[in-house]
Amino acid sequence: MADVQTTSQAILVVGGGMSGITAALEAAEAGYDVVLVERNPYLGGRVTQLYQYFPKLCPPNCGLEINFRRMRQNPKVRFFTMAEVASISGREGDYDVTVKMAPRYVNEKCTCCGKCAEACEAEIDNPFNYGMDKIKAAYLPHEFAFPMRYILDPSIVGTDQGKKCLDACEYGAIDPDMKETTFDLKVGAIVWAAGWNPYDAAKIDYYGFGEYKNVITNVMMERMAAPNGPTGGRILRPSDKKEPKNIAFIQCAGSRDENHLPYCSGICCLASLKQTTYVRERKPDCDIAIFFIDIRALDRLEDFYVKVQADPKVAFIKSKIANITEDEGTGNLILEGENTRTGEQILMNFDMVVLATGMVPNRIELDAAPDVTHDEYGFFTNNPEQPGIYGAGCVRTPTDVASSVQDATAGALKAIQSIARR
Amino acid sequence: MENKVNYDPSFAEEVFRNVDAGDEIKMCMNCGVCAGSCPLREHMDYPPRQIFALIRAGKREEVLGSQSIMLCTSCYTCAVKCPRSIPVIDVMHGLAHYALKQGYVPRKDTAAFGGEFWKQVYRLGRIDEKDLPRRVFFSGGLIEGVRAMLNFMDIGIKLMLHRRMKLLPERKIKGIQSLRKMLDKAERLGKGGAIA
Amino acid sequence: MDKKTAVYICTGCGIGDALNIEQLKEEGTADFGIDVIKDHPFLCGQEGVDLIKQDIEGEGVNTVVIAACSHRVNYDAFNFGRDVIVQRVNLREQVAWSQAPKEEDTQMLAQDNLKMGCSQAKDTDWVQPYKAEEPYSKDILVVGGGLAGMTAALEAAKAGYRAVIVEKEDKLGGFLGRMKSTVTLPYKALSETGAAQLIQKVEDEPKIKVYTSASVEKVSGGPGLFSVDIKANGNSATERIGAIVQATGWVPYDANKLGHLGYGKFKDVVTNVEMEEMAAAGKITRPSDGGDVKNVLFIQCAGSRDPEHLPYCSSVCCMVSMKQATYVKEQNPEAVNYILYKDVRTVGQSEDFYRKAQNDGNVFIRGAATQLGEAGGKLFVEADDELLGEKIKIEDLDMVVLAVGMVPASRPETTPRIKAPADAAGADENGMIEVAPDSGFFANSALHLAYRQGPELPTLKYGFPDSHFICFPYETRRTGIYTAGCLRRPMETAKAIEDAVGAAMKAIQCTEATAEGKAVHPRAGDMTFPEFNMQRCTQCKRCTEECPFGAINEDEKGNPLPNPTRCRRCGVCMGACPERIISFKNYSVGMIGNMIKSVHVPEEDEEKPRVICLICENDALPALDMAGIKRMKWSPYIRFVPMRCLGSMNLVWIADSLSRGIDGILLFGCRHGDDYQCHFVKGSELANTRLGKVSETLDRLALESDRVRFEEVGITDYHRIPGIIEEFMKKIEEVGPNPYKGW
Structure with missing residues (x-):
């Protein structure tokens, strides 16, 4: 995964929920290189876990699907799931970012055939359903998951169960030797869209x-x-x-x-x-x-x-x-x-x-990070004294999908300005 | 003009100025959590939120004449839950204090309770949960006392079965003399207080 | 370029177990002149992909049919650059995983799917992006010079783009310039409006050109190519513009309609706008006698x-009143403000300002005013105090402020009537007709679009000109024209600033995409565009009327005048055209017709019905994939043909299918109506309307109307799909086989 070549002309978007996806796509569709990192094994964030949106009572996947299609066909956006920012240094126009990726134990050969889950007998609390039910320890996070790829829970890696999954896969997609990896990025601006809990x-x-x-x-x-x-x-x-x-x-x-x-x-x-x-x-x-x-x-x-x-x-x-x-x-x-x-x-x-x-907003809590400001409640405040890092969506204020999209679209332009200024 | 309350902000001003923590009630957003959590709410004519609403409207008589402000036992349930951090207890006691100063005599039963409570604490250093109600009940005479005792019989039996109320009389606490000194001083300092 | 087509069949993930691959290779590809036919057990693996690459490089293959899984999985594995046409055929979710293995019906389904794919690949041409002859402009026109408009222009300039502001007043500032203070993050106290500094910044910015006392007289062309006529101070100018941000703001709700609250009757009853202007001018005094103000309600x-006035909530009025209460207290610390409210709506961190307003001693009363009157030169208000549980009266009031709401500037106070078009129903004796809110004629003039579908942005309910206000709030129904600020929805200043930045982003993006010949949302990046074979046009005007984005103009003879940069590539025009003259390089009436023709229709005595399902690729098709991934089962007699939007469905396909002996037609599209989900706004609704006309076809063929059905299928409705199909198949069985089989 260390083949991520970026320059200070690229934008990093942290968080692959509605805000992050929007910021990434809006910037990419205007012609800018974007790298998106998301902690979950799938993109979409909290809204993927919603049944319907108010007030139209329509499924969130409807809009997400369009966004994923925008992403599929746009080579300007590269995204990494199970990835978190470990450190940020530098300043507007010239950031060095280290990204840490947790092992998925399933590689790009996965065809989503589901044989590993069939073979696996171990179950875990289903994180997608807030632990209200169980799911096999080899699983697809949810059916609309993007990217569509299985994942192995770390608890079965190196066990008999993990072996069963390995043996069941006809395509060599299970990789129990995957380790946590890190890679470095050079970017010119950062959109912080890490969402909420x-x-x-x-x-x-x-x-x-x-x-x-x-x-x-x-x-x-x-x-x-x-x-x-x-x-x-x-x-x-x-x-x-x-x-x-x-x-x-x-x-x-x-x-x-x-x-x-x-x-x-x-x-x-x-x-x-x-x-x-x-x-x-x-x-x-x-x-x-x-x-x-x-x-x-x-x-x-x-x-x-x-x-x-x-x-x-x-x-x-x-x-x-x-x-x-x-x-x-x-x-x-x-x-x-x-x-x-x-x-x-x-x-x-x-x-x-x-x-x-x-x-509750997810604030920037990194050992090494440039000065960013939060208000007394932990919401990100866009600091005119520190341009280059911009909050978008619920990290700035608790709000709904439409306002998050609006805010993230604005965040994309602020990030572009940081690059254009250079 | 029939049955309409004339809003009068002067009483609220009076409360803000004269009652301990009185100005904190400006922050009340009428959620009702204080009223909902008060263990004595059934005995209150106006639970705390309603007291605050009455102050807002300027209903001086209703507030200062209310028995609710005398009933607060400082259990703190409301204060810890209040989403606006209003020190409800301080306000209630402050109002009680102010009401007495303004010559509002507490209603008979409230006063009886307060008086007996004070006497018993002074005597034993604690409350005897059988003795206190008995004295309060009979303060209004024999017949009323018997009626009140019968009303509370079920609760009394349950409390005893659950060992929440002892059958034997309570003893004095250790160091009762020191406590009495403190109480004497408190009474001197707070002359005119809620239980004087 | 000559086509050299190769077919690759993946036999992994159970496909090989479910099907006779050799037979599929032979029968599924015959008649299409396929040059290379191969199978592989793991086509998306490195070896499989390399196999294809070798054929592209070695054999000169330039068109590839991948018969494997859904494109959802490993979508990026089969990308061989723009010179190689890739056609996907689903054999996994729609065949191997949802049908009984090794059955004849399953095999026939796979063969039909492959044949449809080969047919489509054959008819697909290489895409050449649209390039206008004139140079493209990337300048942004901002209509409206208030907070949102100025912000949009400045932010575009900061990103390196030129902007043009057209402001109707003689100076910039809009309502911001008329305010005393604002309430904004962090909502602890009043803030300065910053209007003067903002205006200065705009005026100092060399990339921004400002027209004041100006109006937009005419907008013609399309994104990248807009020609905008501006009239300013009596002079005319024309600007070439790439994209437009409309930020024409709001007007206060007409308080003259609020006589029941004493407006117009008592001089000391004012609106919040009047209060703000009074405060900004210096001092708040009683309008009746200029006296000091102590008690305000x-x-x-x-x-x-x-429901009798503005049914919606204007979002900002709670904070505005708290702000104005602060003015009153600043002027006179002894003043008493009463705020009579329904719900206090200070969302997010602005709850802090509510706390501040309470702490300042303002009296909040939850309830409704029942009576307002005057006594002794002062006002009184009677109300129901909900939380006191009593009727109350507040006397001795110096002023009553009505917190009136915001009406988007696009919306006139009354429903306009225009001269009815020739064929319109419902015209009055004078030939005038009431205009529907989404017609584009409804709005107050701001843009004067020289568009066939009306001069302004079509609006949704209450006059807000958006189209997908949850997921894609910036989308309007006019390409390259975005709205910002209180025109889009009532919002406070902090939000209006954000909103303007976002709108500037969308405008910039539109100019960049347009210059590359790419579509904008929702088919962002699509380089195809509709081409019109004008020789056969009959001037029926269906395309110009039905385009959900008003992309097509008309000449005086009724010929369509397409504007490719306004086009969203949904294909609604193609579906509307009875003469089949509108085509994309990779999507046309003929192409879909040929796909349907490639479906084998068994003889009647074989008792194998055939149903064609035209399915929306945005929502219903992913749902179908999901049903397959969940290993749900359904009839093997149904053939799915994806549509860009169901609105691109052309009735000729239905007629041709039925006359070939296809037993039934299903349409899977998005929900329509008020809460429509169609990404192209009108597509599924138009398909449904067209279906109403299919009865003529059915009558002509003497066929039963039950053979054609529209079903709303959302993206998460996968669990419903097998049931819908089963029920339809039962109906087809009841109706009996199509008598045209074998003709």
């Missing part, structure tokens, strides 16, 4: 996530609704795999909270509104309650809010839920709070609770 | 989030 809901201890099985997070709900998810697209409560008769969505689970994330994560209202439609589509008689402080459906997304409000089975209750306890016998959840519109106490019983957890 | 969502 869901806030760790277990930190909101009074909601019992991790302790009560039927308390899940919004990102888990996305996987559950997806036909290729852990439940085959059925919404089932984890404790007994039964269809819930009623579901509570708790907004601002961690967000707008000085004890957790003081900022608003921007997308969780719409995400929950959207998820009510998942429930409705599958179970017309399921009751839904959304507990909120403010519903933040900006611009035309308001229409979507209005649409969900028209659903008589969805109740909007203005309350930050104060406590959840589990009914041990049934696994049901008892929610306590104050209905601030009526002043009445809330003591309600739900089969399942979805926590609308917020976004 | 802001009514949020005045006309916004209201």
Whole structure:
């Protein structure tokens, strides 16, 4: 992999999610050389794990597929999966970057025939489904994975299971001797689009996530609704795999909270509104309650809010839920709070609770990196004193797909300017 | 004008100026987590959020005459959960303090509870969970006392079964004299406090 | 160049086990003059690829048919440069993995697939990119000289491109120039607008030419070749332009429609825009008597989030009111601001400004105003205070500020009526017709496009001129014209800046791609373009009307005038043309027709029906691949023919298929309607509309309408595909064999 020749005329994009892909493609389609590095074994980032986008309720793969096609036919973009930036030095127009690549144990000969997975008996928690199900330790990360190539979990490399995979492959694609490698890049500008992580809901201890099985997070709900998810697209409560008769969505689970994330994560209202439609589509008689402080459906997304409000089975209750306890016998959840519109106490019983957890940005944390600035919450701030490295997407502000694309397109031009200035 | 509350910002100003941590309630965004988590909410006429809303509207009588501000037991549940880091307990105590200064006499049962609580802590250095309610219940006379005792009988039995309430009377703590000195001083310093 | 075609069949991944390869080589390639036919057990491996390379170098093979897996896997293995035509045939996902091995039906399917591939390769020509005779311009025209417009021009200049700004006012600045302060990152306090410095920078930038008091009179041509007539201060100028950024901003919602909130009735009821201008001018005073202001009430969502007015949320008004409350307090620290809101919408880090506004002592009341009146020279407002649970009255107000929303400048206040086209239905007695929002006639004039489909950008709901606002927010339906700022959606200044930078990026990219003869999104990089055989044109105007991007103009006789640099290469024109005169080098009516003809139609007594499925290659085809990868099974009687967009489907294919004895036609396309997913906006909808006309064909042939069906298949609908096919095959069985078999 050390055959990556770049010059200070190239742009490095860190992160292969919606923002990173966009930044890379927009720059490449204007004629610039781009190298994209992505930590996951596939491109697409968080949106690949979403079932549908709001407000059109359309599959993220639809847009991603177009982007992947743009990438397939454009030799100006080179990308590396399972790759992370290890260090950055230099300045605008002249950066030296070291990239570290984790071994995939499957090489470019893989035809995706799936024989290794057939042979492999070992299973691991499926990272794509947030560990809600198991997957063979030789696996395709997900069916739309781009690049389409299997991967071996390190836990079976060098074991009998790994040997079985090796023997099953007719094409010499399994390579247990792969090691972590590093390579160096010379680039003129960097777009930091490393994305976000869901806030760790277990930190909101009074909601019992991790302790009560039927308390899940919004990102888990996305996987559950997806036909290729852990439940085959059925919404089932984890404790007994039964269809819930009623579901509570708790907004601002961690967000707008000085004890957790003081900022608003921007997308969780719409995400929950959207998820009510998942429930409705599958179970017309399921009751839904959304507990909120403010519903933040900006611009035309308001229409979507209005649409969900028209659903008589969805109740909007203005309350930050104060406590959840589990009914041990049934696994049901008892929610306590104050209905601030009526002043009445809330003591309600739900089969399942979805926590609308917020976004935590992935900041630059490298031992060696030029001065970059983050705000007090860890969001990347574009520093006019330090041109050359530009944040794009959710590393700058918690936001939705459209705004990430917009921001990443802008990031591409800033990077081009850094090169043009030289 | 019928049944309409006239907004009056002067009371909020009064609270901001005179009540400990009173200006912190400006930060309230009415999420209701304090009201939802308060263990005494069933006994409160207005849980904390509603107190704040009343202050915002300028309803002086309702706030200073409220028993809620006297009931706060400083359990801190609301304060640790408040997403705007409002020191709800300080505000509630501050309001209670201010209400007393302004001549608002706590309602009888609240005062009875406070008074008995204080006496018992002074005497034993701790609370006797059987003795305190008994004294509070009977403070209104024999018949009311018996009725209250019957009302709480189920809870009492459950507490005993779960060994949360001892059958035997509580003893004085070690070093009760030192505690009493502290309490004496506290009373001198906070003359006019919530439990005086 | 003479074709020398080679066919390579991969026998790996179960293909060799499922099929009789020797028979396939023979029967699947006959009639196509194939020069080299080989198979290999691992074609995408180094040895397999080298085998092909040897034939290219040694044998002079210049057209390669790869019969193997889906192009999704190892897509880059079979790239032999632009001089070698590569045609993929799917034998793995669509045959070996989804059909019973070693069955006659499976073998016939593979043979048909290979024959279709060979036929397509035969009809594919080498691509020559379009090159205009005139030189291409890479200059960017920016219409609108506000924050977004100035930013777009400056950012383009910083990347080395020239820009031209056309501003209708006599000076640059737009609304930014009329503001006192802004609220922006990090949202802790007010910031200076920076308008003067920004204007200075623009004026000092030698790469930017500014026209003020100016308007765009006419835009003709296309990307790289735009000719823009500008009128400025009475003078006319013409600029040659590569791409356009429209940043014509917004107008406040007309507060005269908000009489119920006292606007127009009480002088001290003002809009947030009037408040801002008053603050910027120096001092906020009571409009009625010029008196000092102490108590102010802001009514949020005045006309916004209201089905009777603006149904959407304007995103910025919460912050604007908090900002203006700060002005009031700065002027008089004793002042009291009441903010009457529905929801406080300060997303992201701007929540900090909400906290600041609270900390400043502003009174936030959640509820709706029910009554507004005057008493003793002061205003009062009655409202439902949701969180107090009571009706309230706030008196002694010096001013009430209505936080009105933003209307994109493209959208007129009323639905315009224009002279109805000759064949239009719904015209009134004066021959006038109401214009649909997406027609391009709906918008307020800004661009004056000399386009057959209307002078402005077509819009979606509420007048925002975009087309794919989730995944591809910059895409409009006019190639090379991008929008930025509040024209695109209501947004705060920080976002407008970002947005303008992005729009400049898209504009620059468009000029670069166009100069190389490449298409822009979504077929970015495609060098093919439609060619018109004008001798046979009947001036039916279907192509000029149906092009989703308004690429084709018309002369006065009704002849199409294509503009290749405006073209997105979807092929909708090709599908629309009844005379089949529109072709791409590698995609034409004849080519697809020949592919369908190469499908063998068994005799009726063989009881092997044949169905042709015309399938959108962007979404439904990947879904089909997925179904194969998941080893789902479906009927071996169906033949899939990929379409660039289902909108390129030509009815002649259906007619020809049915008259050859094909039993049924399935169309797999994207969802259409309000939440359309078609990457070419209108393609799948047009295909569906055309299908409505297929009944004439069916009637003529005396065939049942059940034989043709449109199905919406999204990219993740792979699990539905076998069921759809099975159900359709059942229907075909019920209807019985096509009587035209063997004709």
